[in-house]
Amino acid sequence: MPDPHCPVGRPRSGRTPGSTPGRTSGRAAGSAFGPLEFQLVLLRRMADFQAVRVEAALTRLGVGRAEMREANRRWQAMIRSPRARGTLTRYRSVLGPPEAVVHRRIGDLDCEALTWPVPLWPDLRFEVLAAAGGAVWNEWLVRAPGAPPPPLRTLEDLEPWSCTVDEAARAFPPARPREGSAPTRWGLDLTVLDAAGERHAVTAEFCWGLLQRLPKTIPARDAGGVR
Numbered sequence: 001m002p003d004p005h006c007p008v009g010r011p012r013s014g015r016t017p018g019s020t021p022g023r024t025s026g027r028a029a030g031s032a033f034g035p036l037e038f039q040l041v042l043l044r045r046m047a048d049f050q051a052v053r054v055e056a057a058l059t060r061l062g063v064g065r066a067e068m069r070e071a072n073r074r075w076q077a078m079i080r081s082p083r084a085r086g087t088l089t090r091y092r093s094v095l096g097p098p099e100a101v102v103h104r105r106i107g108d109l110d111c112e113a114l115t116w117p118v119p120l121w122p123d124l125r126f127e128v129l130a131a132a133g134g135a136v137w138n139e140w141l142v143r144a145p146g147a148p149p150p151p152l153r154t155l156e157d158l159e160p161w162s163c164t165v166d167e168a169a170r171a172f173p174p175a176r177p178r179e180g181s182a183p184t185r186w187g188l189d190l191t192v193l194d195a196a197g198e199r200h201a202v203t204a205e206f207c208w209g210l211l212q213r214l215p216k217t218i219p220a221r222d223a224g225g226v227r
Contacts, residue, residue, distance in 0.1 A: 033074055033094050036061065039120050040071035042141075042208050045184050049205065049212035050160050057120055087136040091116075091128055099125070100145075111137060123147040124164070124210070140186075140209025143167065155194040155202065155214075164209050184208050 039061065047054040047068075058068060078090060091114070092098070098114040105111075110132060115125040118141065125145075129138040142164055143149055150163050152171035165186055169175035178187030186206045193199055202214045 033071075033078070035095055035116075035119070036063075037071040037074070038094050038126075039118065040068040041075045042118075042126075043120075044068050044072040045182075046207050046210070046212060049207060053161060061120065086134055087139075088114075088128060088130050088134050091139075095126070098128075104129070115142070117144075121161075121210075127209075139184075140165065140206075142209065153193075155192045155200055158192065158202070158204060158211060158214055160212055161210055163211050165206050165211075168204055168206075168211060178203065180205070 040058075040063065043054045043057055054068075055065075058064060095116045098116055100115050102113045102115075103110070104113050111129050112132075114128045114130065118124050118126050121141070123144050124141045124147075125143075127138075127140060127142045128136055130136050149167050151157060152163055152167060158168065163171075165188065168188055168190065172190040172192050176189040178189055180186045184207055186209070188204045188206070190202050190204060191199055192202055204214055205212050
């Protein structure tokens, strides 16, 4: 998992005026699997955590659960095919040209951050970090350039889909990364004050970089030394 505290430099952009969440980007040219289908892939993974929210998102997109499952099946087939394209090439094919490409240096490593709009979440972008040779290091959702970050001050602010991994880590340092149960999942161990001022040790779970739930919340005085 990438360091959630690494510096983030992203270009400014915005949502296309007058567009709808399901059809803003349309399909990538020459591709039978486009941005709409990719959003369904994101939702399929998130349905394991937030079934009600995913159902509402499907309604906004004008599709059903069967279409979501079919999109995920086709995505998995693309990934596992013996003739599968490289990860970065696959994203370009499915999502079209990136909205922005920004050079970034993380420690001693040089990489490129490629971002695409996600119409379902206009304040977010899908970001891929790739090495100079095209090898992909990370794929997740980040805050869109110019979009204000959510106010994260107390435990109550950590609502599902409210923030990204790096936003939670910066709001509640020191954050300890925890490996997720699947490649698209991450966790953060945090110590957070609630609205009454009591400290809690929480494990925040993320899917595709977006907060999904806090399955473990313990008063910090009972958290085995967590302060």
